[in-house]
Amino acid sequence: MSGATVEIPPRSGDAFRMAKGDSLTVIDPRGRQVADLLAFNADDLDEVISSGRTLDYAETIRLTKGHKLYSNRSRVMLEIIEDTVGMHDFLLTPCSVDTFDHFYPDLPRHRGCFGNLAAALEPYGVVPDRIPVAFNCFMNVPIDGATGKLEVLPPLSGPGDHIRFVAHMDLVIGLTACSAPASNGGSFKPIEYRVEQA
Amino acid sequence: MSGATVEIPPRSGDAFRMAKGDSLTVIDPRGRQVADLLAFNADDLDEVISSGRTLDYAETIRLTKGHKLYSNRSRVMLEIIEDTVGMHDFLLTPCSVDTFDHFYPDLPRHRGCFGNLAAALEPYGVVPDRIPVAFNCFMNVPIDGATGKLEVLPPLSGPGDHIRFVAHMDLVIGLTACSAPASNGGSFKPIEYRVEQA
Numbered sequence: 001m002s003g004a005t006v007e008i009p010p011r012s013g014d015a016f017r018m019a020k021g022d023s024l025t026v027i028d029p030r031g032r033q034v035a036d037l038l039a040f041n042a043d044d045l046d047e048v049i050s051s052g053r054t055l056d057y058a059e060t061i062r063l064t065k066g067h068k069l070y071s072n073r074s075r076v077m078l079e080i081i082e083d084t085v086g087m088h089d090f091l092l093t094p095c096s097v098d099t100f101d102h103f104y105p106d107l108p109r110h111r112g113c114f115g116n117l118a119a120a121l122e123p124y125g126v127v128p129d130r131i132p133v134a135f136n137c138f139m140n141v142p143i144d145g146a147t148g149k150l151e152v153l154p155p156l157s158g159p160g161d162h163i164r165f166v167a168h169m170d171l172v173i174g175l176t177a178c179s180a181p182a183s184n185g186g187s188f189k190p191i192e193y194r195v196e197q198a
Numbered sequence: 199m200s201g202a203t204v205e206i207p208p209r210s211g212d213a214f215r216m217a218k219g220d221s222l223t224v225i226d227p228r229g230r231q232v233a234d235l236l237a238f239n240a241d242d243l244d245e246v247i248s249s250g251r252t253l254d255y256a257e258t259i260r261l262t263k264g265h266k267l268y269s270n271r272s273r274v275m276l277e278i279i280e281d282t283v284g285m286h287d288f289l290l291t292p293c294s295v296d297t298f299d300h301f302y303p304d305l306p307r308h309r310g311c312f313g314n315l316a317a318a319l320e321p322y323g324v325v326p327d328r329i330p331v332a333f334n335c336f337m338n339v340p341i342d343g344a345t346g347k348l349e350v351l352p353p354l355s356g357p358g359d360h361i362r363f364v365a366h367m368d369l370v371i372g373l374t375a376c377s378a379p380a381s382n383g384g385s386f387k388p389i390e391y392r393v394e395q396a
Contacts, residue, residue: 051250052291052331055348057300061289062346072327074296091259091289093250098272102255129270132330133250145343148260150253 010188013116013176021198034178036134082164089139095180154185208386211314211374219396232376249331280362287337293378352383
């Protein structure tokens, strides 16, 4: 499957393995869409991507080319090697039934990225309680430095923008095309990805 | 033990239960010290405090009186009912052997808040891989809104400053007197806490 581009339909998710050295390109084909990304050590699912470790080592919340994404055991899982957008979020957990109830009480309920990730990762042995803060590709969450307030704004990504990672260990990846209106400017669009061998 | 004030010695940690309705007061007796706080559902340790859920619902990283701390299942675990400081961190994971190697390569290694929390929580059945981003009482981590850069500065807390929480469910709590030089202005001091029944 090296090099094949896979589409994740709107408001859904996928999961797959990638080997150490493989690259993963996440593409926003139409622009202004978000993809929540999770990573687990394929040989030990208790090792999982950690926002807190990553932000601590990076000393910034604005992660882009050259930054490494760390696990809860302080080991590098993924490294960002290309980034045509430069604005992603690593503060917020995937949207869920509960966040839909909270933010969109007048809209039909949806299981959200959380439910989509849980369903996609279940065959790999990941249970829902192990879903942490995701690396939210293209998600635009500026913070007001003076007040601490955060906003969820439409992504800055245009059609074809992408972010590319290289795996530093064998991984199970979860990835979504986001389901929450606020994070993608009110519309639901697909996401594409491509895994390429080293 | 209602009302008894307990001291956590410098660079150490403690764990204890509190019942729904109990309050927990975390006190900085000498000023400019940090206390990492974790919370687990006492009846089901797979339910754990979640920075991502909390920040999403609060729409701010500056949590203070009136804000609720949520679990990974979107339920309220703790609510802040008093706060004499107004500056705490909920972005970073507890310092550890690995963070000491990273940030303080010339200092003696220390197991840090992570190791202290793991040791204190072990009798309650919490394993190290389940330690998430902590609510870091008094930790001063400003973010530059324009660049995203974060800094770890000395706390704004003075002697006797405190933060008080009420429990919304039966909890196992982990709490430290922080071990990392940067987070407390370069010195190591105790933390005090008090649990009071409703």
